[in-house]
Amino acid sequence: MTDAIARPALDADALASALLAPRGPLARLDVVATSGSTNADLVAAASRTPDAWPAPSLLVADHQTSGKGRAGRTWETPPRAALTSSLLVSPGVPGDRLPWLPLLAGLAVVRALRSVTGLRAVLKWPNDVLLPAADGVDVAGWGPYRKAVGILVEGLAGGRAVVGVGVNVTQTADELPVPSATSLALSGAATTDRATLLVAQVGELVRILDAWRGAAGDARAARQPDDGPDLASAVADVCVTVGSRVTVDLVDATGLEGDAYGLGAGGELLVRADDGTRHAVVAGDVRHVRTGGAATLGG
Template identity: 45%
Template sequence: MEVVDAAPSTNALVAERARGGAAEGLVVVAEHQTAGRGRLDRTWTTPDRSALTFSVLLRPDVPAESWPWLPLLTGVAVVRSLRDSGATTAQLKWPNDVLLSTRKTAGLLVERVDTPGGPAAVVGIGLNVSLTAAELPVESATSLWHEGTTVDRTDQLAGVLSRLWEEYDAWRAADGDADRSGLAAAYAGLCSTLGRDVRVDLPTGEVLVGEAVRIAAGGGLVVRTGTGETTVGAGDVVHVRPGG
């Protein structure tokens, strides 16, 4: 584990280490991340030492078609660690958000990196720990402290990493099969998106409205509309919102 005072992006640091031959299990933590990256190149920052911002290097020896489950696996690990800490309302929003009740407290970004030792996955996690109401970036965001859960950041980091490795080991032992490893069932049980009417905004400007019925075999979201079922992948959507 490496802890740095400040960094633009821990994912970028771990990707650089991966290309240099770093082994699986490397963790880089930034006390202050100045240009964190989210899905679709969105950026964000948090006040110094108010969040957990870190990235983990994994080298999954599973079929490539199973890799889209990695962000979902990470989400399960984060939610379970938060519930372990007493944040009982923690749940998932497909594809890469962790909520406390209905407000976002963590974001996840998994990136594939080509390295001399083969493809690697950089798993980035940003978790709001002690931000006050005035420090939250948007009204739809929250933090553990703001929702009434006080944790030590070091303890919470250890809890997330322990849960992440537990989920990863089970998934890898099942050769990336989300059903056999129990990942698919675990994700469905923690995901607030499923069973609800959703509005999916696509990059083309099109809007898909229907019921989120299940997670597909490849990790995509299956939406049932009046004309049938459509599966969308995380890279195919701009926003997924409740309602019609």
């Protein structure tokens, strides 16, 4: 029964203690009971009074009623069943390197989910985070994975951006809109505590963006203090799209099918078509025909 699921409200005071400077990374944190769309609300507020929203600032809603996705898609989740937040950032990188932003946000979410929930989260290019299907059954376009997280990046004046993240946390199967979706609870997460996840997610994202900014937006040169791989390689390592057979619906209404073999210097998805031609996909809807293979970085 869905009414037996524990879905406590977020504790604004506890989140402020963990996330606001000087203890945490944020300059401002607003926790609201309800938002139509945290992205739409934050974009509007930061555009109206930019000085009141220094970067990084976070808006998080206990319940989002009209979430925004790519291509104008909208959705609604049961109250307190999801974690919906939007982070205002100032990337400070050249414009041609901004396409890395949703991929780096995805990397941050993947790392947070893996560390907090114990689940083997992966990234689907360019802005979805997936979890292995609990039933192991393939779904067309997604293979043996299900979507648990959506990411939406929107630009603002002055080079700033809003990074929206929506995580399915405790939804039951009948509360999800499509068979290709899942939630942390359905996937067997070690915890579904939204506050714990939010603190980890924000921390990872701010650290990753600091390293990216420090390398002037060059994801192949950006490294974090732990001396791990560069950020471009780290993204490729968790991106299940790379190494997969894919079909891509391009923005010009044409299609492309082939093997995704790497990521370009600007985060483009590199696809080798069946006729041998190579394509750098900047934007498009990707469907996985077959997953697997090795991730590489291309020119």
